Amino acid sequence: MLTAIQKWQKALSEEIKARFGLELPPDEIPFTFPPKPELGDAATPVCFSLARKLKRPPQVLAQELAQTTLDGVRESRCAGGYLNLFVDRGWAIESLLGGRFVPKGWRGKTIIEHTNINPNKAAHVGHLRNAVLGDTLARCLRYLGREVEVQNYIDDTGVQVADVVVGFERILGFGPEQLEALLCIYERFATKDSQAQGPMDRLQEWLQRGGLSSPDGVFAITEALRPILADPEKSNLAYGWLVSSKGRFDSFCWELYAKVAHWYAEDDSRLKARHETLRDIEGNVEPTSTIAARVAEEMVRCHLRTMERLHVRYDVLPHESDILKSGFWQACFDKLKAAGAVHRVPDESGDKNRGCWVMALSEADGFEGLSDADKVIVRSSGTVTYIGKDMAYQLWKFGLLGRDFKYRLFPNPLYRVWRSSSTVAGADPPSFGHGESVINVIDVRQSYLQRIVREGLKLMGYKAQAEASVHFSYEMVALSRKTALELEQRKEITLCEEDRTKPFVEMSGRKGLGVQADVLLDLLEERAQEEVSGREPELPKEEADSRARLLAASALRYYMAKYDKNQVVAFDFDQALAFEGETGPYLQYACVRAENILRKAAEMGIAMPEMSGSEAVAKALGLMEPEGWGVLALFLRLPNIVQQATSSLDLHLVARHLYQAAQAFHAYYHAFPVIQEPDPQKREARLLTVLLFARLLRSSLQELLGIEVPERM
RNA sequence: GCGCCCGUAGCUCAGGUGGAUAGAGCAUCUGCCUUCUAAGCAGAGGGCCGGGGGUUCGAGUCCCUCCGGGCGCACCA
Incomplete structure (x- = not known):
């Protein structure tokens, strides 16, 4: 199913061809959004580039293109070469509320592997970035109608x-x-x-x-x-x-x-x-x-x-020990040998890799200039390296191995989750694996290894699957210098001289250098608890705890989701523990505020407006102030944002966009009182604005970012 | 040595495939709680977008080059 913008691009592309005889593919028609809501709901600067090709002024071209009939658009205006679109509000709201994106054109499931913490120590804040990104990606893909299977790989033999x-x-x-x-x-x-x-x-x-x-x-x-x-x-x-x-x-x-x-x-x-x-x-x-x-x-x-605690869950936990015991590696090894992708370095050779099975990378694209062009897959001792096991695992994810695990339930008190097994089979496990595409969420330091896994697939003749193997690479989380020095002062970590001079300190489980995820979450909950009880001292403890948990989780999830994936997150306690400004609680608060108005209105006996369909709705929509409509219009762009975010893996776009929506609402909230508004028609329009906003923000936060909103805060 | 990434306000960061006046948050300062919760809002100050070349109607964005920083290139995962 095409989003609104994609439909417009298609229509404009056709119009451009009919009118000017110029072939311009739909996805090459740029769309932006006017800086002020009065200028329109969407805009395209396409006439600037047309102007050059056609040697005619952009304003004139925009005038002509404004004639195009566009789905859901009630008016097209040109302004300084831009073509500005004003949508039909009723149409927009209908499609927002009713139009879940029908999964067309997507068959097959996407497998997302994330978290993958070695089961030998507590998770630290670096692992949280991985889990939050992986989980957010899974949520965004599901929102777009994709079937997603989330795997958390357990390296229990390393x-x-x-x-x-x-x-x-x-x-x-x-x-x-x-x-x-x-x-x-x-x-x-x-x-x-x-x-x-x-x-x-x-x-x-x-x-x-x-x-x-x-x-x-x-x-x-x-x-x-x-x-x-x-x-x-x-x-x-x-x-x-x-x-x-x-x-x-x-x-x-x-x-x-x-x-x-x-x-x-x-x-x-x-x-x-x-x-x-x-x-x-x-x-x-x-x-x-x-x-x-x-x-x-x-x-x-x-x-x-x-x-x-962060609302992150998994479908299945494949264990490395089961990969070995189920003969996955053997099957993979056979394929590698059959394809000539690996060869054994003779014992008597002077090569440092003598006695090993290696994969030659010198021929492969993108591996130029390596100090060693051969990658060891099987050690001289006969044991397989991590990369070999990972290739077998990757083959299995695509259903290419001709083998499967047995599955049993993992003893987890929190929810049902399956784990691999080599021996014991539980009752009726679902079908795992057989992905059409595979996304591995692993930090940038493993790019090289991920490329080798892809290369291995290619060498085995699985070109399509190699293409469908995506490494979701993101930068690490390090300790900001300030935080590292603080922790050292509190004797929680020990830094070496070199660490002290660096702009940030890389975390290391081996050195015990880092901030444990649960410790941070405890601190967040404590702080949230103080805030909550400061505001409502009478609140029962259980209720206060539950609110504090939601606040802490959202603060952390937003903190981990808001950065560009290529940006090193220099973890800083002051920033991570903040509940004000650009934070998760700010987003939640926008929603809570909106719902407070609705609750108060209901208590006062004011009828809730219909949300779609009726004459009254059309009228109320027409009476909305540009600012109010501007808030709602941000949700019109959401599907496109999510689509772009998932295809480029820039998930921060989603986080930032919802922040922008919250920001717009907070401003609206102060400028336009609802309950006090004497004119019943204006009040109706504002109430509708608030109602729609509350619905849309609550569901977006939950569906896309995994942020739950408390009733009050 | 080779490869990838980062450099934008005092600090932390946004700025989809080049487009409307370079924006947020924190910090600083000024206002706003007898008016739907101030976890908020309005406003002020603060910018040779690392430097230098280029490409064009237009460059924070693309190309080249230099500088500064980070991370990779194991018979560890």
């Missing part, structure tokens, strides 16, 4: 998980029982803060508050942890993290993971532990493989919970 397992086994001396005991504490105890007294007292208290007052439960846990508690060094470490993690297992692992990196750095020979652990995980050697699986699963649960 070095990162291995490292945290090393931490549990070798630094803390944990086995499966101790891990279970720890998880049990986390499961029962989910409150945020505590001030430690004596370690054992505290543990007992936590256990009791967590509903583990049954002596057996406490006994079981303390029994399991006894060997750890007997060792002061281990028990101090674990206890410290237990406290600082504020009830979150992923936060515990965040500390543990950073500790492991430090532990390696102290003594190189300790890296042996990493390799042994990695080997045991892959070889299903107990207890290591159980610990790894348990840690990864629990971590994914933590991440799902974190993302749920």
Whole structure:
């Protein structure tokens, strides 16, 4: 289905051909929007370029083109060479309210892969940008009528998980029982803060508050942890993290993971532990493989919970371990070999890649000037690299592998989500994969690898799928210098000399450098809570909490969505914690204000206007002030904005546009009182403006940006 | 060395395929709450759009070049 502008472009293209004998494709007819609403609802400067080709003044051409009949346009005027269009308001409102965009011309689904946090530590603010962009893209595509499947890839076999397992086994001396005991504490105890007294007292208290007052439960846990508690060094470490993690297992692992990196750095020979652990995980050697699986699963649960706070959900969680166990890599490897896309570097050669299977990139477009033209796919040890697994995964996403996972439900208390499995199949999973196009949301640092995956597909003969493989590349989130120095002062992070001189500090899970997503969300909710209770002290706590959550989520989502994707976000606490100015709450507030007027009007017994169809509506629309109409007209452009945003992956366009709409409404709100307006007809027109605005903004925020609006704030 | 990205107000950023007077937010200053919630509005100051060349009716936007900064180019993911 064509949007209004596309229809106009088509009609104008035909008119230009008929009138001037000039072929001008519809999408080459530019559309802009007049700076003032009085000038019209839309405009095209096309006559400027026509003027050159036809050697006639643009004003004259615009006069002629103004004769064109355009769908929904009641008047075309020319002004200084521009062709300005005034739409029929009734038509515009009808199409806004009724016209969901019918999915024509789009068959097949789009697979979006996003989030992809290594399941070995808590999510940090960088991961939030990924998730927000991925989720916003999914929402925008669904708004346009596309079928979307959201996948969150879980790398549960890599070095990162291995490292945290090393931490549990070798630094803390944990086995499966101790891990279970720890998880049990986390499961029962989910409150945020505590001030430690004596370690054992505290543990007992936590256990009791967590509903583990049954002596057996406490006994079981303390029994399991006894060997750890007997060792002061281990028990101090674990206890410290237990406290600082504020009830979150992923936060515990965040500390543990950073500790492991430090532990390696102290003594190189300790890296042996990493390799042994990695080997045991892959070889299903107990207890290591159980610990790894348990840690990864629990971590994914933590991440799902974190993302749920931002209203981000997933359809399926493909696990890397299942890619290996289900023979995906083998099938992919066979295809690569059959196509001659990879070759083995002989053992006896002097090449540094001897014994490896490599993909030659020297012939490929866009890989010129590499220091090494060969990319290792299979290591000399016979194990496959990340890039190989990723190629197999990409093939599966397109349904090209000839294999599928089994699926079972992931143990998630929040909503139904499936995960891959190599062995156990749950009841009636939907069909996953078989995408027509695939969008991988990964930060810019992985561009090179994403290009290799595409190149691999091409070499295997899947040219169309290589074309349909999109890397949604965005810049990283770093800590602003100000924020980094603040955090260092509070002893939450440690910076090296080099970091201190840089304009911003790159985050690093390994170095424990970053701001945890949940910590930021907690801060946001706290601040929101203060604001809410400052305004309505009488509000029941539950209601206040729920409002604070919506405010915090919207502040964060808008903060992550408003920047151009190529812009490094220098994360700054002051900016991220703001609720004023260009922020999520500002958008919500516009909606709440509009709804307040409606509520008040209803309380006063003023009838709500019809929104479409009747004579009265047409009349009210005609009586709207240009400013009021200007607010609503912004929503007319929304479908085009969303379309452009999704095709260029510039999602900030959507965020900024809705901000602009909110801004326009706030100004209107102050200038045009509704309830106090004595003239009933004017009042009717204003009420209709407010009603339509409230409807449109609320649904747009929710559908496109994943921002929910509270009833009041 | 090669490749990609960024440089616009004191700070953080917008400025779709070149078009109407370069805009927002924060910060600073001045007004506006007995009038639909001030998480707001109105206004002021603040700009050689990194520098220099070009392309044309028209360049913040396109091309070349230089300068400054970031990120990639692993048998890590």
